Each structure stands twice: as C-alpha cells, then as structure tokens.
Amino acid sequence: MTVIVRPQTPIPHDATVDLGRQPLPARRYMTRHEYAASYGADPKDLAAVAAFGRSHGLHVLEKSSPRRSVVLAGRADRMSAAFGTSLERYHSPRGSYRGRVGALHVPRELKSVIQAVLGLDDRPQAHVTHHPLPHDRLAAAKDRSFTPRRFAELYEFPGHFDGAGQRIAVIELGGGFRRAELRGYFDQLGIPMPKITAVSVDGERNRPGIEHGADGETRLDLEVIGAVVPRAELLVYFAPRTDRGFVDALTTAVFDPREPSVISISWGDAEPNWTQQARDAFDDALHAAAALGITVCAASGDSGWTDGISGRRAHVDYPASSPYVLACGGTRLELRRNGAIKEVVWNDHDGNATGGGVSAVYDVPPWQQAVNVPRSVNRGGRRGRGVPDVAGNADPETGYLIGDGTSTHPFGGTSAVAPLWAGLIARLNQRLGGRSGFINPLLYESVDPLSVFNDVPTGGNGRYRARRRAWDACTGHGSPRGAALVEALTR
Secondary structure (H helix, E strand, O other): OEEEEOOOOOOOHHHHHHHHHOOHHHOOOOOHHHHHHHHOOOHHHHHHHHHHHHHOOOEEEEEEOOOOEEEEEOOHHHHHHHHOOEEEEEEEOOEEEEEEEOOOOOOHHHOOOEEEEEOOOOOOOOEEOOEEOOHHHHHHHHHHOEOHHHHHHHOOOOOOOOOOOOEEEEEEOOOOOOHHHHHHHHHHHOOOOOEEEEEEEOOEOOOOOOOHHHHHHHHHHHHHHHHHOOOOEEEEEEOOOOHHHHHHHHHHHHOOOOOOOEEEEOEEEEHHHOOHHHHHHHHHHHHHHHHHOOEEEEEOOOEHHHOOOOOOOOOOEEOOOOOOOEEEEEEEEEEOOOOOEEEEEOEOOOOOEOOOEEOOOOOOOHHHHHHOOOOOOOOOOOOOOEEOOEEEEOOHHHOEEEEOOOOEEEEEOHHHHHHHHHHHHHHHHHHHOOOOOOOHHHHHHOOOHHHHEEOOOOOEOOOOEOOOOOOEOOOEOOEEOHHHHHHHHOO
C-alpha cells in the first residue's frame, strides 16, 4: 500500500494559473530537485510514517520525498489493525476485489501528516475507453478510416517535426505489447518504430495476452503516438488497475529522472467512482506536473453525458475533469471530395458517445470563465469545470487503422484522441525547443480559437449540445489546426 503524506509547503494554485498564462517562450519551470526541496515531503514526516508502519509489523519498501509517499507491505490482519478497519472480499459487476468496512484511522500525531492511504481497497478504478468495431461493420468502416499519420495531416500538424528529443509517458493499467507486432505495423507505415521502454509500477509489467481489451488500449496508444512522432521515446508505465496503481503510475511518470514532457492517459472513471483521498492525491500529482512543465492529456470518456453510470444524472470522467488536465473529447470526421474535413460530435446513439459536461467536483477555473460554461443539467444547475477542452476524431466508424503487422482494423474512442494530442504537444515542444507544460489558460485566453481549431457546430452527447463558433461541453474548442496552433503558441 502507498501512504501519501503532506507537502512541506502546498503549491499555490494562483501561481500555477499565472504560470499557465505566460507565453511559452518566456516560461521557466522548476526542476525536480527544486520541486522536491520546496514542495516534497519533509523527511521527518516520512520517517514518522515508516516508524508507525514498523510498529505494526509492516515492512517499509520505499520512501520518496518528491512523490510524498511511503510504501508499506504486510499481512492483511496487520494492515487492518494499523488503520483500524476491516477488510473483506466483495463481488460486483466490475469484478471481485478487496474492500474495507468503515473509515480509516491513524494515530493523533499523524492526523495532519497522512493525506491518503491507498491500496487497502483494490477494486478496479478505471476502464478502457477505446472502441474496436464488431466484425460485421469492419469492411465499411475501413473505407472511411485513416492511419494516425493521415489524421495528423488532416489536422494540419506542423511538418518537419518527428518528435526527436522528446519523451512521452503513457499510462497503462494492465495489458501489454509485443515488439514484433509493433515493428510490423510501423514497417507497414514506412516509418521507423519509436524507442519504447516498459516501466513496472507496483509489480505490474508488460504482459500481452492476459487481457485483450487492455492490450488493444496499449496498442492504440503506442501506435497513434508513434505514427505522429516516430523519433520520440515512449515510456510506458504499467500499473495495477486500482486507485493506488493509477496514482503511483502518475507520480512515477511525473518524477521519473528521464523527464517526460508529455503524459498521455486513456483511462478514467466517472467522478463519483473516485474516493476523495484518491482524487486529492491524483490532483496533487497533476499540479506537480504543471509546475514541472509536463502537459497531461486525458480522454474524456466514451459513454456520453452519463459517463456509463446508470440513471438520469450527468457525470464527467476523471482525471479529464481535473483543471490541470488537457481534456480530450471526440468527433466524427468525414473527408469531403474536395479534401476538406467535416466534423460533428461523436455519438453513435447506442450508448457510445464523447464524454463531456460539467464537473460536480471542480469549480469553473479562472481561465474558463469567459466561455460561458453551461450549467449542469442535473438538479440545481451547478456551474463547474467544463469538459472537454479540445477534441479529435473518436468515431470507430471513421476510425484509426491500428494493427499487428499483418492486418489493420478501425479503432475509435476518446482514448485515441488523448495520444493524438500528446503527439501534437510533442511536435510543439520540438518546435519550441522546450516544454509547453500547462497550456489550458493560453487556449482559453490568449489564442483566437476560430483560427487554431476546427469548429464542431452540430451534434450532442445526449444532454449537452454543440455550439457554433464557441466552446461547448461536447468537443471543447474543437479539433486542432495543428500548424496554426503551434505558431500561435510559440510566438
């Protein structure tokens, strides 16, 4: 299990917003050493938590000041005694898992020190958001689908940039890849295979063949990014599909000494399915990423306005709903005879549609105040963080041709859009000769959206609708006009 402790000093939110408003060429980001010295954990706090664990017969496996974490291991009965809770086995439609009964308790002297205790509960925390098509619809969809490289051309990504010198982190919660299959795919595209390094987190590793859906997610992420920036290095963090695994994968990537400048996340879950402590820990890591100049792209979900929760309440997906994330929604793209593209909100009307809406957790951030985020369709009409920020093609009927070196099939979902944007950000960073980092405020306040995005004027995801020539809670600002966007951000 992972115990998250308080920072020596919290990062000021206003300072992060101010940093996000600065022009990219003028920015200076903290180094990881500077961050750890100012905002990491106090070594005395780490030592106190470690001593508490040992007093209950638990083993201390790791302590990290930058990640503000202590990793403890031991028998379930000792864990229960240490934190004053009972652990049980549960069975649900989401699978069997270990869960706790009642609240967690810590000694009075550690009450202000410990902020989260992750790992006692190992229920599945996230789900894949990619969409392969059933066999009977493949042939027709193939004729309307494109390789990721072709999507980069349709979205006018800036040429002459191949990701050289860039490192991109990819979070995977299960599954794996086979290098021979990836090499065959990139050979078919006629481009070199990027350097790919698998990173084990919390004992999880690259294990292809164990779970088909997770394998498909991993392949989609790597092939989309690799096709867009073949000279980039991809660091793939494999972690268990739990709140602890998800948080630990993110903090491992953020504080990796190899210093990735972009993080792509295609996994997520509806806001109500997260505990407060897990979401707080995740947000702290996202805030750290912003301070270090790391751009985090996350899929907004593929289940429309409900985000897959039964009932008549609207929900948005997390981590896409975090203010520190570039939330990526979905469109349906069609190529006209004259070579122009036409896009509408992705919604196939059988439950699959772009996620989007209004957060029930986060207020409208300062940089989103001027775009008239609609009130939530839920009772009370709350105003909150609007999701998504940007978009790209996500409809598997007009999808991404992904393959194993012998054949290709159309894939879709907003989990294709997050890695597509991660590739664009890597090209932006290559053009900049540095890190773009937290760019949300610039996208809302400093660029002309109609000149750097393709407006998506029609369609809806169930309860939220597109708005002509304006941000909306289905596709955000729209899909990228890549070269124009890069030029506007690097002035």
